Amino acid sequence: MIENENKENCCGCTACKNICPKNAIEMKEDEEGFLYPNIDKEKCIDCGLCKKVCPIINKVPNKPPIQQEAYVVNNKNVLVRKQSTSGGAFTAIAEYVIKNNGIVYGASFDNNFNVQHNYTTNINDLQKFRGSKYVQSDVKNTFREVRDFLNAGKMICYSGTPCQIEGLKKYLGKEYENLITVDVVCHAVPSPLVWRKYLHYQKKKLKMNNIIQVLFRDKSKYGYKYSTMTIKADNKIYQAGVETDPFLRAFFEDLSVRPSCYNCQFKKQYRVSDFTIWDCFEVEKFDNKLDDDKGTSRILIHTKKGKKVFDEISNQFDYKKIDVDDIVQGVKEMYFSVSKNQNRENFFKDINQLEEEEFFNKYFPDNIKVKVERTIRKVLAKLGIYNKIKKVAKRILRKN
Numbered sequence: 001m002i003e004n005e006n007k008e009n010c011c012g013c014t015a016c017k018n019i020c021p022k023n024a025i026e027m028k029e030d031e032e033g034f035l036y037p038n039i040d041k042e043k044c045i046d047c048g049l050c051k052k053v054c055p056i057i058n059k060v061p062n063k064p065p066i067q068q069e070a071y072v073v074n075n076k077n078v079l080v081r082k083q084s085t086s087g088g089a090f091t092a093i094a095e096y097v098i099k100n101n102g103i104v105y106g107a108s109f110d111n112n113f114n115v116q117h118n119y120t121t122n123i124n125d126l127q128k129f130r131g132s133k134y135v136q137s138d139v140k141n142t143f144r145e146v147r148d149f150l151n152a153g154k155m156i157c158y159s160g161t162p163c164q165i166e167g168l169k170k171y172l173g174k175e176y177e178n179l180i181t182v183d184v185v186c187h188a189v190p191s192p193l194v195w196r197k198y199l200h201y202q203k204k205k206l207k208m209n210n211i212i213q214v215l216f217r218d219k220s221k222y223g224y225k226y227s228t229m230t231i232k233a234d235n236k237i238y239q240a241g242v243e244t245d246p247f248l249r250a251f252f253e254d255l256s257v258r259p260s261c262y263n264c265q266f267k268k269q270y271r272v273s274d275f276t277i278w279d280c281f282e283v284e285k286f287d288n289k290l291d292d293d294k295g296t297s298r299i300l301i302h303t304k305k306g307k308k309v310f311d312e313i314s315n316q317f318d319y320k321k322i323d324v325d326d327i328v329q330g331v332k333e334m335y336f337s338v339s340k341n342q343n344r345e346n347f348f349k350d351i352n353q354l355e356e357e358e359f360f361n362k363y364f365p366d367n368i369k370v371k372v373e374r375t376i377r378k379v380l381a382k383l384g385i386y387n388k389i390k391k392v393a394k395r396i397l398r399k400n
């Protein structure tokens with residue numbers, strides 16, 4: 001049976017749970033809010049299937065595929081692009097599948113704004129999958145569902161983090177021509193517990209009634225290159241940037257992320273997915289005509305199947321083909337794990353002991369430094385030079 005002696009060796013993909021023939025494995029939340037397999041030893045028959053499908057135990061070599069292709073794209077549909085985090089690449093792929101009588105899986109919010117995987121067969125419902133969700137999603141029994149749909153001849157699109165996609169492929173155990181997989185260049189996955197505490201804290205602090213929408217990367221106010229956390233309730237709207245919002249600060253300071261993210265086994269260029277998609281903030285480096293600050297996607301295609309789909313949907317994009325080496329150059333998140341924050345242990349200890357207001361004020365005070373940084377970022381964003389200054393600052397930091 002699979003063991004969890006070192007939490008860095010479990011990404012929470014649920015392949016082990018889904019494969020168990022005796023339903024002896026249940027995913028249980030630990031004190032940090034992350035799901036890990038819990039084995040009922042009385043049910044377990046020690047068949048070893050859980051170990052065979054674990055994507056960390058059974059690593060996929062980072063070997064080049066037959067030929068990769070790369071593109072930067074903007075979806076021509078203005079509404080889709082507005083609702084998407086970047087350029088709306090995923091929606092075009094998903095629409096292709098649904099138009100071919102297929103099924104699309106992605107991460108969405110439930111009624112309580114928990115993040116979980118589910119599916120749709122309706123193009124109008126794809127909006128629930130749009131937009132970044134900086135919380136590890138619960139994929140539940142979707143791997144089993146996907147297998148059953150595939151065996152029934154349905155075309156499936158499954159999107160997720162790289163570890164979720166490798167977990168799905170290991171679970172399935174063979175290639176399916178009717179399966180299209182899409183992963184993202186992932187920074188790391190934050191804790192659902194931190195997310196729940198944060199939402200409750202904001203709702204109480206801001207005296208919100210019913211929350212009706214959450215946008216982790218809202219680009220409506222300051223544009224794509226300086227997006228904000230937005231929480232819309234029926235009585236008010238909250239908006240704050242990455243330097244101010246407590247949840248975003250915890251995430252990008254690598255305080256709230258899963259232990260396996262500090263030694264991620266899925267940071268690589270050559271992936272098992274058909275498509276890898278991610279942001280293109282430096283779109284002007286590739287094509288000035290695509291740079292309108294409304295969001296642009298990079299697409300890296302790994303398979304012939306992916307190339308066939310792209311050819312079918314390319315008329316939905318304004319796009320440019322890019323050399324693969326150029327499109328991945330400098331993309332740190334593709335190759336390197338995040339560094340462990342030295343305050344992480346205390347952070348998770350305190351979140352279970354302190355009142356929410358005391359906790360968030362302790363770790364994310366709105367002090368003078370934060371206020372100055374917030375003001376500078378907003379001014380630069382309004383002037384349209386935020387991204388240029390950000391790039392110069394990064395170059396200076398790299399030299400030092």
